[in-house]
Each structure stands twice: as C-alpha cells, then as structure tokens.
Amino acid sequence: MDGEDLADVDPRELLETLQTYRKLADDLANHDTILKDKTVLSYLAYVLDVPDLDVVALALDTLEVFVKNVDNYIHITSTFGIRESLEAIINKYSLSEPKIASRAQCIKDDIERMKPPIYNLRSRCRRVIEPKKLKTHVIVLHVQGLLPETRAQLETILIRIEGLVSLVVDVEHQRVTMRTLSYVTAKQIADVIDKNSDTMEARLVKRNKFNQEFLVTLIQVGDYSDGEEIPDYLPEEEEEDDREGVVSLFTGLKQSASSLYKSTAEFLSNSFYW
Secondary structure, three states: OOOOOHHHOOHHHHHHHHHHHHHHHOOHHHHHHHHOOOHHHHHHHHHOOOOOHHHHHHHHHHHHHHHOOHHHHHHHHOOOOHHHHHHHHHHHHOOOOHHHHHHHHHHHHHHHHOOOHHHHHHHHOHHHHOOOOOOEEEEEEEEEOOOOOOHHHHHHHHOOOOOEEEEEEEOOOOEEEEEEEOOOOHHHHHHHHHHHOOOOEEEEEEEOOOOOEEEEEHHHHOOOOOOOOOOOOOOOOOOOOOOOOOOOHHHHHHHOHHHHHHHHHHHHHHHOOO
16 A cells, blocks of 8 residues: 555445444443554545545544544544644535535533543643542432434433543443532432433442441432542542644655555554454
8 A cells, every 4th residue: 555545545444443443342342552652543534535435434434433532532632633634624525525524513512521520620720730639539329211223322421521531331220420520419410410311320339347338329319429438549640741743634644644554553453352
C-alpha cells in the first residue's frame, strides 16, 4: 500500500478492520489496551473521510462505543483528528445524508459532555485546589430494568451528571458502579434516573456487618450515599492536557495512510490472542 491513498483501498478491506475494532470495543476491559495506542483512534478519524457510507457508518458506530465510556476521555481528546473528522462529516453530509450527519453531531456533542467534571474543576480552579486532591467515592447501584436495549439510555443519562468521574455498567447483573466527587449522593443519581426513565429504578447496594449485600430503596427512603462498607476507588491520576501537534488533519493523516494502515494490522496481531 506504499504511496496509495486509503480512499482508493477496497472498502471491504477497511470494513474487515473496522468490524474487528467494533467487536473488541464491546468489551470495556479492552478499551484501555486499544486506545492507549493512538493508532486505533487515528485510523477511525481517517476512514471517516473515505467516500463509502458503509465504512463511515461503521466507523461512527465504533467511535460511539468508545465515547460512551467516560474513562476514555483522555485518549479521545488527546488524539488529534477525532472532533475535526466529525465536524467534516457533519458539513459533508448535512444535505445528502442527514442521518449520517446527525449521528456525527451526536457523537461530537457527547465528547463535549463526557469531559469529567474533575478535569473541569482542576482547569478552572487550579490555583485554589492544588496541591489538594478532590475527594471521590464509589456508588454501586442495582438498576431494575437495565437490559441490553436500555443500556445506551442509562449511559446517556448518567454521563450527564455533574461530578461523575467514571462509570462501569454491568448489564448481566443489572449493576452500575460509579466513581463520583464526594458531594454526589446515590439519592441524587437515583432521582436523575427516575426522572429520565419510565422503566428503570435504582437502588443502592450496601453490605451489612456479615458482608452480605442488601438493597436500599433510595427514592422512598431519602438521601443515602455510599458508606465505609463500599471500598474507595484507586487514587486519581493526573489527566494530560497536551494534544498531539498536527498542523492539518487530512494532510497529515493522508501522508501517513500507508504506515497507519500497516500499524493498525500490526497492533491487532500483537495486542490480542485470537
């Protein structure tokens, strides 16, 4: 593929790689391994410029999965080209393919909303709170009505809560584990879910002195938050502020299209067992 523009590659070849990424993205445990190598996100950003709607749609689908995981914020925003490519899709297809343009706009909006509040606070109040560390705690909820078909709705509701730092959704056990700033309570989260969903109800997961789990009905009982029974998350890590310096999205990416495609294949073969 030396010297060959990626737009000239057989779309079926691109789709095969994208389908692999899409399958890997379904498992949240893969996200950090996949995204800490900039190859994957750069590849997604570049193929959005390919003039094939199937390729564009699958790239958007894969990117959307990554964006819904708040823990991926640093990876996504520090990779130059993601938001710029989405903006290009919005402009390119706003008239001819409004559904594609609308999806790109929603993903771009979600990227802006997914910014962890703790990052916002550090940026705005660095002189005040540094070197102090903002306290966080863990809230574990059992969400009745959490199903594969309602997962996306729940994630959309939760990532908009101010003070949310990280989120893990376990559909099989109808459980949501969140790390939040200390002022956020389980009752507040349950109220938000109740207000925005007619089918889901959240109850707090607690443990008694025998280490047995029990559920607390938050909406009726009042303000409950996680106590000493629920272990703290690991200490927070400093987020990176720098973005990769690239002058032009499409110029820079197209110049390295050949190496990008090759490194994508090498990344897949070296990082995962098949």
